[in-house]
Structure formats: structure tokens, C-alpha cells
Amino acid sequence: MHACLMWRMTKRHIFRLASRIGLATLLVVIGAGTASAVGPAPGPVQAAALGARAFIYGNPLLELLRVRDTATSVPCPDDRGLAPVNAISSRPAFIAPDEKLVVAPNVDTLYSMAHLDLSDGPVVLSHPDMGDRYFNFQLMDSYTNVVGYVGSRTSGSDAGKFAITWSGAPGPEVPGVTTITVSDSRIWLLGRTLAGDEADRADAFALMSQYTVTPPAGPQTFTDCAPFVPVEPPKPEGTALLDAISAAMEQNPPPIRDAAELAELARIGVGPGLRVADAGLSPVAFRALDQAVRAAESSLPAVVSGSQYAGALRSQGWSSPPDTIGDYGTDYVTRAGVAEIGLGANTPQEAAYVTALLDRNGLPLNGANSYRLHFPPGGQPPADAFFSITVYDGDGFLPSVPGNRHSISDSRPGLVYQPDGSLDMVFSREDPGVPGANWLPLPDGSFRVYLRMYVPGSAVLDGSWSPPGIERWNR
Structure with a gap:
């Protein structure tokens, strides 16, 4: 959208944008209409775009602080x-x-x-x-x-x-x-x-x-160790969430490399020691900002999921994270996406993760079917430490399956190779009873498969190796 056209939008259109716009669209607005760090207070559309940027920038910090505060309570x-x-x-x-x-x-x-x-x-x-x-x-x-x-x-x-x-x-x-x-x-x-x-x-x-x-004072001694269940406080929303980000940044100073982004966010009162109320926004811009932050937060899971499925369609059903995972630099969008679905992810040099969401024909994986993953001779996952394959339900949680048999790994006894050196993994509701099948039971409904490679080989890191697609299998 051209900047001049954005400024001609009516209040009704602005509120519609702020309340309905998805994160992906907001990111397009961010890229197309970046505001200058100097000049008058942002108008409604600029405020909405900057609000989405502030959420993308600051939400991983809030997520980590949520984990920290809960864990240390x-x-x-x-x-x-x-x-x-x-x-x-x-x-x-x-x-x-x-x-x-x-x-x-x-x-x-x-x-x-x-x-x-x-x-x-x-x-x-x-x-x-x-x-x-x-x-x-x-x-x-x-x-x-x-x-x-x-x-x-x-x-x-x-x-x-x-x-x-x-x-x-x-x-x-x-x-x-x-x-x-x-x-x-x-x-x-x-x-x-x-x-x-x-x-x-x-x-x-x-x-x-x-x-x-x-710690510097020496080993700690703990007493009064009665059972304790931490309680997480509710997460703020809208402009209150932006003020929470600013307060978190004041206690946890941002990296120096983020100075350019912080200069932009300061225009809506986001940054160490700042408040949205002091940014001089008009009531219309303030409301657009509030609604845009709410929309960005609510749409983030769907945007991340959509990105994963788009990647899976291009790669025989497998979705891979960007190379910047764990070491994001100024790639704030990837950082926000990873914080949403995998807070605490390793860098690729330590562990590489790929996720099968579809079969090799682009169809959703479903426990009503049986599947096979076939690695040809010499084509098993290259990992200097170990690799594992794990089944999760459609929401990414471990399913209730017989014997809690969720994973197969070359780090454990029992992995069976075929006589020609190939490796088969079979996914089905019931044990197929086939020698060398390396069976993992499936839950009802949709499921996904994670392949983890700890200390992955160079072929994984340079992209010359990728897993074969999972195929429907009729025993």
C-alpha cells in the first residue's frame, strides 16, 4: 500500500485495519511504510505498523521473563x-x-x-x-x-x-x-x-x-522446601503489553545492535523508560495502536503455522526453521516465531530440527492411515552425536500411546537396519509386526513428526542433505 494512499484512509477504515489486520499484512505495512525516527507523532496507520513491530520485537523478551519469573519463584x-x-x-x-x-x-x-x-x-x-x-x-x-x-x-x-x-x-x-x-x-x-x-x-x-x-557469595543453602506451585500472572494486552515490554527492557537492556529499531519504536513510546501515554499520539492513533497490537498477538500462531505449512509444501512435507534460529541478530520476525513455538531452541550447529506436517504428496498426516519413512542405504540422518524421530499430536504435544513409545533414536538399542543398509520407520495405530519396521504408534487424528539431529553433519548445515518424504504405506 502506498504511503499517500494510507494517509487518505478514513477513521472507519483505520479501525477496521487495526482490529482485523493479521500479522503478515502488518509486516507488509511495516516494510512498505517505515516511519522516520524524527518528525511529528505517528498517525493511525503508522502507529499500527509500529505497534506490530514493537510486539514482534518485545514479545520474546516477555516470554523469557515469564519462564524466568515462574521458574525462580x-x-x-x-x-x-x-x-x-x-x-x-x-x-x-x-x-x-x-x-x-x-x-x-x-x-x-x-x-x-x-x-x-x-x-x-x-x-x-x-x-x-x-x-x-x-x-x-x-x-x-x-x-x-x-x-x-x-x-x-x-x-x-x-x-x-x-x-x-x-x-x-x-x-x-x-x-x-x-x-x-x-x-x-x-x-x-x-x-x-x-x-x-x-x-x-x-x-x-x-x-x-x-x-x-x-554464585559469587558461595554455595547456597535452602531450607523450608515445602511443595510450591507457581502461579503465572495474566499477560497484559494492547498498549498495556507495550508498556510491559518497555518496563522489561528497562530491567533487561537491549543489545546495542538494536539501536535503529528502538529509535523507531520510541515514536510510539516503546523503549527503556518510555510509556505509550507519553508519546503524544492522537486518540485515533492510540486506538489504532492498541487494536494493532491485539491483532498481531492473536494472529501470530496462525502466521507461524502458515509459514511452516508453506515450507512443508516445498520440501516433501518437511518444514525447516531459518538458519538464524538461536542466533537471530536483527531477524526479529524469526525470533518472535521461534519464541511462539519453541522457546529455547538450539543453534543449528548444536541441533538441527525438521518437522513433517504433510506426507510427500502434500496431504496432512492423520492417524487413520499408516505411513513409512524410508532412508536409502547411506542416507540416514547425518549427525555426529545422534538423531531421533518423535511423533507428536496435531498440537505438538506427546500423545497417549501404548508404552509411551514416542521416539526412535540411533542412540538407543533396538534400531534395526535392512540387509541393504537402508532404514525404515513405520507409523501406524497398531504394530505392523514387520521385522525391521522400527514402529512408532500414532494417535487419533492429525499428528506431526520431528526429526532431530544433534551435532548435525556438514551436509545438513549446508543444505545438501534433506529427509525423504513420508509416504502412505499399505502393509
Whole structure:
């Protein structure tokens, strides 16, 4: 839409735009009619476009703070991944189907989590000798960017200690400890440790129980550890959400590279120390801004889903995230989409994810049918650590299926190859009873399949390898 034409819109048209416009359309408006950071207060259409940009920019920050505030509200570390600030919690079991904690939880690794405050000095992470067991600790800043790793791929499996240090409060170097310097004083530490059956999970958890995080004042002691259920406050909406973003940015300063975007958002009163009410917007522009933010938030899930399905139609049913996942730079749209469906995603170098939403003919996957995924000889997923294939229901949660058989991985015993070296995965409601089928049971209705490749090979990273399409199968 041309800028001159936008300004000729009537109030009725503006309100219709603000209340009905989807995120995708708003992003077109953003690209076509970018406002200058100087000049008069934005009019209704500019305010609506900037409001969508502000939501896209700031919502990942709010999502991470929601996780942080909930996780750190407990009085003591527990076995759910919740712990006070500068303490670590590890889960001894995989997430169960009745736990709707996160979308598409993996059932390959056990999670450890800690939320670090580095403002008083470095916090030291330590782990024991992990042997040949894959593990990683992912360090994320407040804006969901991955800023470092500790683990098998990056630092090795020998016992180690790492001083996670904020550049604004470096503190003295600690002998015998590797320093990791980050530019944010608040870090989300998300650990993953490979585990298999019940006995192997016990072995993995024995190692995880030796993970420690130690703040500058020394090890913490916890008492009064009664059971505690965190309660999440309701999320604000409209312009109140924008003010929440500004307040969050004041407590969690944005990266310097975002200065140009923040200069634009300041025109509607969004930024550290700002408020929408002080932006000098007219009542019409204020209302358009409020409605646009509400529309952007409500349409984000559908836009992300539509983007995934569009990618799947181009790639034999598989959808792949952009290469910027986990290290977004100024790709705010991808960052917002990932925060919506997979907060805490690894960078591609650590783990590559692809999702089958359709069969190879472009038809939706449905549990009423049976399917086969065939990897030709030498064509199995290239992963230096391991790969896994997991079935989820249509909403991305683990389904209730016989034996909680959700995943097959080359890290576990029982994966069967055909005599010619090919590999077949069969998805059906009932066990087909076919030797070498590598069967995963299906739920009723729609479902999706995740292929994860931990420490993916170069062929995955450069795009020269892609998975074959899933085909309908008649046994």
C-alpha cells in the first residue's frame, strides 16, 4: 500500500485495519511504510505498523521473563526444572504426555535449568566427567539469543568449571576455571543430557546430580522446601503489553545492535523508560495502536503455522526453521516465531530440527492411515552425536500411546537396519509386526513428526542433505 494512499484512509477504515489486520499484512505495512525516527507523532496507520513491530520485537523478551519469573519463584530447587536465582534444577524423567509444559518436548535428553544473575560477579557452572554421554548447556540472553555453549561439542566431556561472567561486572579471574564472557547480566542456562531407558536415565541423573552453579557469595543453602506451585500472572494486552515490554527492557537492556529499531519504536513510546501515554499520539492513533497490537498477538500462531505449512509444501512435507534460529541478530520476525513455538531452541550447529506436517504428496498426516519413512542405504540422518524421530499430536504435544513409545533414536538399542543398509520407520495405530519396521504408534487424528539431529553433519548445515518424504504405506 502506498504511503499517500494510507494517509487518505478514513477513521472507519483505520479501525477496521487495526482490529482485523493479521500479522503478515502488518509486516507488509511495516516494510512498505517505515516511519522516520524524527518528525511529528505517528498517525493511525503508522502507529499500527509500529505497534506490530514493537510486539514482534518485545514479545520474546516477555516470554523469557515469564519462564524466568515462574521458574525462580520456588523456595528451593525441585525436580521440575524450577529453582531460585543462581541455583540449578534437574529433571530425572522425560516430560510425560499429561504434562503440557512446553510444545514438542524432546524425549532424548533430560533437562537441567538455571536462571543466572551475574550483576554481582561471575557464577561458576561445574559438571563431572561425562564419559561418552552427550550433553550440552545452552546459554541464552534475555532476548532469547544463544550466547554460548558448554558441552560435548564445544568444551569436551572431561570434568569442567566455567565462570559465566557479565562484561559489565567481570570480577577477578578464578584459577583453573574457564571464563565465558557474556554481554547480558541475566542468563538462562538450559542443559540437556542424553538418556535412554529407565536404567540409563538413572545413570544420567546420577551425573546430573553433580551439576552445580555457584554464585559469587558461595554455595547456597535452602531450607523450608515445602511443595510450591507457581502461579503465572495474566499477560497484559494492547498498549498495556507495550508498556510491559518497555518496563522489561528497562530491567533487561537491549543489545546495542538494536539501536535503529528502538529509535523507531520510541515514536510510539516503546523503549527503556518510555510509556505509550507519553508519546503524544492522537486518540485515533492510540486506538489504532492498541487494536494493532491485539491483532498481531492473536494472529501470530496462525502466521507461524502458515509459514511452516508453506515450507512443508516445498520440501516433501518437511518444514525447516531459518538458519538464524538461536542466533537471530536483527531477524526479529524469526525470533518472535521461534519464541511462539519453541522457546529455547538450539543453534543449528548444536541441533538441527525438521518437522513433517504433510506426507510427500502434500496431504496432512492423520492417524487413520499408516505411513513409512524410508532412508536409502547411506542416507540416514547425518549427525555426529545422534538423531531421533518423535511423533507428536496435531498440537505438538506427546500423545497417549501404548508404552509411551514416542521416539526412535540411533542412540538407543533396538534400531534395526535392512540387509541393504537402508532404514525404515513405520507409523501406524497398531504394530505392523514387520521385522525391521522400527514402529512408532500414532494417535487419533492429525499428528506431526520431528526429526532431530544433534551435532548435525556438514551436509545438513549446508543444505545438501534433506529427509525423504513420508509416504502412505499399505502393509
